[in-house]
Amino acid sequence: MKKIFLLLLLNVLFLSAFSQFSPGNTEIITTLNISKQISDDEIALRPFSPWGWNYLYYREVTTEPTPDGNFSMKCTGWGAQPCLPNFYYAPIRGVAADVVEKTCSNLIEGSYECMANGEYKGSISTKLAMPDNQSIILFTIHWDNDPQKPYNGKAEIIISKIEKLGF
DSSP states (O other): HHHHHHHHHHHHHHHHHHOOOOOOGGEEEEEEHHHHHOOOHHHHSSSTTSSSSSGTEEEEEEEEOOSSSOOEEEEEEEEEESSSOOOOOOOOOTBOOHHHHHHHHHHHHHHHHHHHTTOOOOEEEEEEEOOTSEEEEEEEEEEOOOOTTTTEEEEEEEEEEEEOOOO
């Protein structure tokens, strides 16, 4: 019984420390703005199944840095490329590029799963503990898709660094 109580106490302490932070200690590292657009002409040329192969794939997918240090991503037309970011060329403020890319991809895929369940607008967050144990990286995606045309929409991924976890 003592072991269960101690484990429960440790869980409560860990979760409260991991989830509490002061807004003043949050630094936005970068944002990724995503826009997805398929024209009505392209839709007429190819039959559409909302849960089929066409739902996730685009003809052109580009990720470009913006002058303010953020990223802009555009996905257009039917095609064979998933609408996922490509950060292969640089780390994001001390976070390895492959970690950022994989986490952002997971968030985008999670938003697609929500849309497959009939949810066309929402937010998902995930946290990554940093090696120094004094900070975490918070990834949050806010997406807004058209219920009539779920392959079109906008999303924003905000990557923040949070200091002092509140131990």
